[in-house]
Amino acid sequence: MTAPYDFKNDSVVVVIGTGAGGGTLANELAQKGIDVVALEAGGRYLPGDYINDEWPSFSQLAWLDARTTSGSWRVAKDFSGLPAWIVKAVGGSTVHWAGASLRFQDLEWKVRTLYGDISGANLLDWPIDAAEMASYYAKAENKMGTTRTNGIPGLPGNNNFKVMEAGAKKLGYKNVHTGRMSINSQPRDGRAACQQVGFCFQGCKFGAKWSTAYTEIPKGEATGKLEVREHAHVLTIEHDANGKVSGVVYADKDGNKRRQAARAVCVAGNSIESPRLLLNSASSMFPDGLANSSGQVGRNYMRHMTGSVYAVFDKPVRMWRGTTMAGIVTDESVNDPKRGFAGGYFMQTLSIGIPFTAAFLNPGAWGREFATAMDGYENMAGMWLVGEDMPQESNRVSLHPDKKDQYGLPVPNVHFDDHPNDIAMRNHAFKQGAAVYDAVGAVRTFPTPPYPSTHNLGTNRMSEKARDGVVNRWGQTHDIANLFISDGSQFTTGAAENPTLTIVALAIRQADYIAKQIAAGAL
Amino acid sequence: MITKENPRGMTRRELLQTGTAFTAAFIAGTGFLAHADDAWAMELKALKPKAMATLIQMARDIYPHDRLADHFYAVAMKGHDEKAAGDAGHKKLIEDGVATLDAMAVDAGAPSYARMGWEIDRNRLLRQIETTPFFQAIRGGMITGLYNQKEVWPYFGYEGESFSKGGYIERGFNDIAWL
Numbered sequence: 001m002t003a004p005y006d007f008k009n010d011s012v013v014v015v016i017g018t019g020a021g022g023g024t025l026a027n028e029l030a031q032k033g034i035d036v037v038a039l040e041a042g043g044r045y046l047p048g049d050y051i052n053d054e055w056p057s058f059s060q061l062a063w064l065d066a067r068t069t070s071g072s073w074r075v076a077k078d079f080s081g082l083p084a085w086i087v088k089a090v091g092g093s094t095v096h097w098a099g100a101s102l103r104f105q106d107l108e109w110k111v112r113t114l115y116g117d118i119s120g121a122n123l124l125d126w127p128i129d130a131a132e133m134a135s136y137y138a139k140a141e142n143k144m145g146t147t148r149t150n151g152i153p154g155l156p157g158n159n160n161f162k163v164m165e166a167g168a169k170k171l172g173y174k175n176v177h178t179g180r181m182s183i184n185s186q187p188r189d190g191r192a193a194c195q196q197v198g199f200c201f202q203g204c205k206f207g208a209k210w211s212t213a214y215t216e217i218p219k220g221e222a223t224g225k226l227e228v229r230e231h232a233h234v235l236t237i238e239h240d241a242n243g244k245v246s247g248v249v250y251a252d253k254d255g256n257k258r259r260q261a262a263r264a265v266c267v268a269g270n271s272i273e274s275p276r277l278l279l280n281s282a283s284s285m286f287p288d289g290l291a292n293s294s295g296q297v298g299r300n301y302m303r304h305m306t307g308s309v310y311a312v313f314d315k316p317v318r319m320w321r322g323t324t325m326a327g328i329v330t331d332e333s334v335n336d337p338k339r340g341f342a343g344g345y346f347m348q349t350l351s352i353g354i355p356f357t358a359a360f361l362n363p364g365a366w367g368r369e370f371a372t373a374m375d376g377y378e379n380m381a382g383m384w385l386v387g388e389d390m391p392q393e394s395n396r397v398s399l400h401p402d403k404k405d406q407y408g409l410p411v412p413n414v415h416f417d418d419h420p421n422d423i424a425m426r427n428h429a430f431k432q433g434a435a436v437y438d439a440v441g442a443v444r445t446f447p448t449p450p451y452p453s454t455h456n457l458g459t460n461r462m463s464e465k466a467r468d469g470v471v472n473r474w475g476q477t478h479d480i481a482n483l484f485i486s487d488g489s490q491f492t493t494g495a496a497e498n499p500t501l502t503i504v505a506l507a508i509r510q511a512d513y514i515a516k517q518i519a520a521g522a523l
Numbered sequence: 524m525i526t527k528e529n530p531r532g533m534t535r536r537e538l539l540q541t542g543t544a545f546t547a548a549f550i551a552g553t554g555f556l557a558h559a560d561d562a563w564a565m566e567l568k569a570l571k572p573k574a575m576a577t578l579i580q581m582a583r584d585i586y587p588h589d590r591l592a593d594h595f596y597a598v599a600m601k602g603h604d605e606k607a608a609g610d611a612g613h614k615k616l617i618e619d620g621v622a623t624l625d626a627m628a629v630d631a632g633a634p635s636y637a638r639m640g641w642e643i644d645r646n647r648l649l650r651q652i653e654t655t656p657f658f659q660a661i662r663g664g665m666i667t668g669l670y671n672q673k674e675v676w677p678y679f680g681y682e683g684e685s686f687s688k689g690g691y692i693e694r695g696f697n698d699i700a701w702l
Contacts, residue, residue: 052684055671158691159699166702195690205686315701320681322696354681358670366585366653366662367646374670375588378680440702 003227005037010261012037013514014248015268016234016277019092020503021487022268023212024143026228027220028511034518035225037260038217039232039250041269042088045095046214050203054355057202061095063088066411067272068400073416074449078363083414084303085452086270090230091213093270093454094500096201098325099181099209100348101146102497103137106130107335108388111493114335115342121390121419122300126492127464127473136505144182144210144504145189154178155185155194158322160349163313163381167436168329168347175330179348182210182501183323189215196322198351232258235407237265237281237290237483245290245483251407264514264523268487268507271301271456275397275489276412278460278470291460291477294467298398300391301416302458302494305343305425307385308350308448309433310361312376313441319351319381332432333387333496341424344496345387347433352382360451373446381437385429386455388496390419397459455499460489474513475506482523486510542572546637548593549576556597563594569607569614573635574621575600578661580637581624584645585662586669590678599668603661613660620657624648 005012015026015038026038042063051057062085069076069083076083087093107114109130112123141149148154155178157165168176183204184193194208207214220226231253238259240246247261267274275298279289289297326349333344352360354377362370395417399410418426434445463469466478475490477483486507488499495502517523542552550557551572557564567575575597582596607614624636627648633639636648652658669675676683685691 052686055667156697158696162697162699162702194692196692196696197685197690198696199685206690316680317699318680318682318695321685321691321694353683354676354679355667355671359666364662368587368642371587374586374679375590 001035002224003035003221005035005227007259008261009035010247011035011263012261013264013266014039014260014262015266015486016248017041017092017268017270017273017487018090018212018217018228019087019268019270019487020094020212020500021507022266023091023094023216024504024507025266025268025486025511026226027212027216028508029514030220030223030226032511032515033225034515036220036227037262038226038228039234039248039260040090040228040230041233042090042230044090044213044230045203047203047205047207050199050205052197052199052202052205054202054353057199061087061089061203066403066405068403068411068413069415070413071395071416073418074363075452076416079452082452084270084272084456085454086456089213090217090228091211092268094211095203095213097454097500098200098348099183099323100325100328100498101141101144101180101182101501104130104133104495104497104502105334108493108495109133111343111388118342118390118421120392121421122393123391124461124463124468124492127462133505133509136509137501139508140501140505143508144501145184146501147179147181147183147185149180152188153185155181155183155323155326158196158326159317160319160322160351160381161327163317163440164327164329164347164349164383164436167439170439171436173329173331176327178327179325181323181325184208194323198320198322198324200324201352233407234269234277235280235409237267237277239283239285239290239480243285243480245480264482264484266484266486266510267460268485270487271459271489272397272412272414274485274487275459276399279399280409291470291479291483293479294463294469296461296469298459299393299396300458300461301395301397301414301456302389302391302491303416303450303453304455304457304494305345305385305387305389305422305429306450306455307426307430308382309385309430309437310380310382310446310448311434311437311442312373312444313379313381314443316378317381318378320353324351325349325384329436332429339428341421341428343388343421343425345385345425345429346496347429347436348384348386350382350384361446361448363449373444376444383433383436385426385433386496386498387425387429388494389422391458391461391493392417392419455488455494457488457491457494457499460485462490462492475510476513484510484514545573545576546580549579551576558593558597561592561594563597565597565601567604570604570617574618575604577621577624577635577637578603578617580645581649581661582665582669584642584649586665587642588678591675595669595672595675598672599665602664602668616657616660620652620655620661623652623657627651
């Protein structure tokens with residue numbers, strides 16, 4: 001049997017979403033000879049289609065379906081309809097990610113044990129650990145071509161990195177380098193080496209940065225066992241009288257409803273759409289939504305502690321030239337409660353163009369302070385701060401009580417309040433980031449608040465016990481054996497690291513499990 | 524935007540003679556606003572020329588870049604005239620907003636907002652209206668209206684699109700010399 005598959009073919013695995021999780025899983029299953037239908041809400045855009053221009057690119061790639069926000073986070077005030085900046089396209093957010101590929105630290109798999117009980121935080125140990133994940137991380141790094149692994153040299157540092165590096169070293173930081181990046185420093189896997197274009201967030205026009213859009217997906221399609229349907233927005237997941245999922249209903253590119261049967265469904269729509277889908281699939285058998293006996297579907301939404309520091313110097317930096325995320329400082333990423341908070345954070349270089357700097361440097365700000373900051377753009381350096389934020393049950397994705405989308409389904413609301421630990425960590429990070437730049441002569445520094453979230457995690461979390469989460473150690477939902485979660489919504493806790501490498505590693509491992517289950521007749 | 528000639532068939536000189544000076548920078552005529560020094564004029568569909576001149580001053584006060592000539596701000600504000608032409612609610616928002624600003628300026632002893640001499644005084648008035656829908660419409664629109672004009676980017680040193688030039692690997696991505 002090969003692609004394309006009939007709607008009524010109930011022997012296919014349906015994968016919803018084709019990003020880091022869904023795209024990897026779809027290919028891994030296809031390579032094992034399993035028939036897969038991957039449904040992607042967005043269109044297919046490849047390097048020739050990407051646009052080196054921030055706002056047109058945003059219109060091309062961003063998930064812009066209606067969303068609402070609530071809570072005390074500043075995003076709800078400044079960008080009330082845009083809680084997250086993620087991608088609606090084949091490849092998902094691997095189209096626009098910066099490429100940072102860091103493994104969790106060993107201890108970060110068990111932070112309920114490590115940090116103890118933190119008031120207000122819904123901490124929980126992952127049911128898996130570093131030993132379990134080591135071989136899968138290795139496979140992911142090889143798949144993605146992560147620099148500083150597999151004999152792949154680190155990328156060269158651009159001007160923005162050199163400023164951060166010089167300041168960090170002057171402050172006494174010891175671990176400063178150009179990162180573990182899934183961007184080719186040499187040609188590899190049929191893709192070019194990085195040419196330092198500087199529009200990583202707009203899709204890599206040289207294909208040097210790994211994205212499932214032009215790696216996993218075409219490799220899977222080449223087996224004949226993977227059919228990708230674009231502009232296929234899944235609306236609901238259906239189940240049979242035995243409580244097993246039986247297929248999905250999706251809207252095709254013309255808005256017509258289609259039903260695809262399935263032997264198993266793997267949900268990888270990123271952490272807002274995935275829980276929304278489960279909640280919108282409520283039925284008389286599952287009145288609280290699918291796989292939600294714990295009540296945790298949509299809860300524990302995490303976005304990482306983030307913020308940026310930009311600095312102006314008296315001489316040019318030209319930070320836009322070259323890779324957006326050109327290097328990291330890892331010293332603060334360890335758990336060191338003497339600083340006044342649990343968990344750690346990274347400093348990672350970041351640069352955005354004039355259009356996005358105007359929008360995000362200090363949303364809502366105006367007047368001469370802001371304008372002169374913009375005037376300093378050519379002399380500006382920038383970094384992103386990213387660290388572990390606390391899962392809180394009240395931070396959640398839920399269905400809006402009134403607002404409906406273009407298909408008549410409730411839109412998702414993202415509610416978020418910072419935890420005191422998040423605030424303490426951010427304040428420390430702002431201070432240290434500014435100190436890095438001050439050490440090399442910054443004339444001004446700016447603490448930029450978090451952007452609409454590019455890391456979205458935790459809303460269908462892994463747990464040992466069914467009452468504490470949504471999925472088990474394999475990403476298989478506790479309640480429904482043939483329903484899986486395959487994206488970052490599985491994350492029990494967020495760790496400090498950028499999530500993509502872990503999402504890919506989990507997908508490789510989940511494919512192994514699903515294949516074994518199919519072979520054993522269990523799926 | 525109109526430069527040396529305009530669709531009415533007048534030369535720029537003839538056009539300016541039909542208007543009257545409104546601040547040192549602008550000349551307001553029937554249905555047009557012209558810049559006294561730079562060779563541009565703007566035909567207006569819905570807003571009055573003095574209202575547009577006030578908007579341009581307000582826009583500059585919101586995001587003051589002393590190296591950016593007025594026409595960049597005029598381009599940013601033109602969209603409000605276009606929108607006002609098709610949307611009576613937006614026309615009223617702008618006209619009432621400008622009228623309010625001018626009334627506040629008169630209260631402060633100036634002939635109009637645009638004629639207040641010091642930016643700090645105009646700023647003080649803007650701070651008082653900064654949460655209003657009028658102010659937010661002007662400010663919010665400028666994020667793209669001003670900063671997404673490609674002609675503006677060179678003033679900030681930003682080089683824009685890079686792929687067609689082969690990226691920066693041989694064009695100074697790591698050439699910093701002062702560290």
